[in-house]
Amino acid sequence: MSSASTPAKSISVAVVGVGGVGAEFINQLLAFPQPSPFRIVSLSSSKTHFFHPDGLSITNDSWRSELASAPNKLDFPGLVRELAGVVAPGQKVVLVDNTSSEDVAALYPTILGFGIDVITPNKKAYSGTLQLYERILSSALESGARFLNEATVGAGLPIISTLKDLVATGDKITKIEGVFSGTMSYIFNNFSTGAATGPAFSAVVSVAREKGYTEPHPADDLNGADVARKLTILSRYIPALRGALPDGYKSVATTSLVPAALAGVASGDAFIAQLPAFDAHYDAMRAAAAAEGKVLRFVGVVDVLSGTIKADLEKYDNTHPFATSLGGSDNIVMFHTERYSPRPLIVQGAGAGAAVTAMGVMSDLLKLV
Numbered sequence: 152m153s154s155a156s157t158p159a160k161s162i163s164v165a166v167v168g169v170g171g172v173g174a175e176f177i178n179q180l181l182a183f184p185q186p187s188p189f190r191i192v193s194l195s196s197s198k199t200h201f202f203h204p205d206g207l208s209i210t211n212d213s214w215r216s217e218l219a220s221a222p223n224k225l226d227f228p229g230l231v232r233e234l235a236g237v238v239a240p241g242q243k244v245v246l247v248d249n250t251s252s253e254d255v256a257a258l259y260p261t262i263l264g265f266g267i268d269v270i271t272p273n274k275k276a277y278s279g280t281l282q283l284y285e286r287i288l289s290s291a292l293e294s295g296a297r298f299l300n301e302a303t304v305g306a307g308l309p310i311i312s313t314l315k316d317l318v319a320t321g322d323k324i325t326k327i328e329g330v331f332s333g334t335m336s337y338i339f340n341n342f343s344t345g346a347a348t349g350p351a352f353s354a355v356v357s358v359a360r361e362k363g364y365t366e367p368h369p370a371d372d373l374n375g376a377d378v379a380r381k382l383t384i385l386s387r388y389i390p391a392l393r394g395a396l397p398d399g400y401k402s403v404a405t406t407s408l409v410p411a412a413l414a415g416v417a418s419g420d421a422f423i424a425q426l427p428a429f430d431a432h433y434d435a436m437r438a439a440a441a442a443e444g445k446v447l448r449f450v451g452v453v454d455v456l457s458g459t460i461k462a463d464l465e466k467y468d469n470t471h472p473f474a475t476s477l478g479g480s481d482n483i484v485m486f487h488t489e490r491y492s493p494r495p496l497i498v499q500g501a502g503a504g505a506a507v508t509a510m511g512v513m514s515d516l517l518k519l520v
């Protein structure tokens with residue numbers, strides 16, 4: 152029974168993926184002030200899951216071991232059907248996808264079609280084919296379910312909400328540019344400081360991985376695909392570019408920093424182990440930039456007027472804001488618009504890491520209350 156001081160637990164939350172971001176999200180959700188409008192009805196790792204329509208009785212100390220010892224193998228389509236049975240008038244169900252799985256992302260149209268909201272930091276769906284993107288939109292429109300993905304760009308930074316607000320209030324975006332990868336930012340903030348020499352490229356990449364900034368496979372950051380995905384997601388919120396990338400991120404002009412010899416390495420561990428053999432190549436790039444008084448930064452551009460969407464390694468003067476004002480995993484995103492001209496609207500801050508990404512997911516969840 153509900154009352155003003157004890158609201159009904161009216162939002163059932165199913166969490167899929169309990170890696171760095173997923174675990175932090177669960178901790179933030181369990182720490183939400185009581186009485187909470189949320190109840191966790193399901194937790195899934197890539198191996199096991201548990202589900203109870205009335206809510207799970209878990210704590211921050213217990214959920215990992217309980218999930219690890221759960222007898223149920225993960226059957227994701229089966230879980231979706233069970234969740235669909237929980238949807239009822241006044242009873243929202245939201246699936247929070249904290250994986251980087253294509254298979255989970257491919258089911259979003261079905262999930263939304265059941266009236267289940269989807270919240271995710273996973274970029275795979277919205278940066279995929281135009282066809283999948285359009286099916287997500289039409290399923291959400293038909294059922295009224297929400298699809299929210301703030302954490303896919305800039306982690307917890309308000310990038311997507313800012314872009315949506317600019318567009319919804321009638322501003323015209325002319326260009327979005329900046330540093331969109333926390334991993335690339337961390338790497339080049341530490342590797343290319345203006346000096347001709349410094350730490351080994353492979354060592355800096357390893358630290359970025361240890362800090363939880365990289366994708367499960369770090370090559371997905373170094374090959375530029377992660378930035379290309381973010382640019383695709385942003386371009387789809389801009390009316391003039393909505394249909395511009397039929398093949399999604401694969402249509403973005405992208406510079407890869409992965410040595411050709413490592414392009415097919417299947418595991419992240421093997422990739423990290425083999426990267427030191429190529430340090431001399433990156434040393435030469437750093438020295439060449441330093442000789443011109445410049446630093447290296449990996450940037451993305453969505454130029455609405457020319458239709459150019461690209462992810463590239465660029466050289467910037469030592470005095471440029473990309474050289475002087477970025478630290479850690481900082482992203483910086485500049486929105487050039489009709490209203491914000493000639494000076495852009497700028498959002499800057501940590502753009503990767505479990506805590507700030509989970510905060511972005513949590514902020515989307517709060518939009519449902």
Ligand SMILES: NC(=O)C1=CN([C@@H]2O[C@H](COP(=O)(O)OP(=O)(O)OC[C@H]3O[C@@H](n4cnc5c(N)ncnc54)[C@H](OP(=O)(O)O)[C@@H]3O)[C@@H](O)[C@H]2O)C=CC1
Binds near residue numbers: 168170198225503
């Ligand atoms: N880390 C960051 O800073 C940011 C991450 N993101 C996005 O957040 C998502 C999660 O990232 P992160 O936590 O760092 O990555 P992790 O690799 O730490 O976690 C991903 C988890 O998903 C699990 N998983 C994979 N497939 C499935 C599946 N089919 N069902 C259930 N679980 C599955 C994996 O399990 P197992 O290990 O057993 O395979 C793993 O535990 C990614 O999409 C990433 O792009 C977005 C912004 C920033």
Ligand SMILES: N[C@@H](CC=O)C(=O)O
Binds near residue numbers: 332
């Ligand atoms: N690997 C990504 C994580 C956030 O999207 C990054 O480094 O930015």
Ligand code: NA
Binds near residue numbers: 301303304307308511
């Ligand atoms: Na964000």
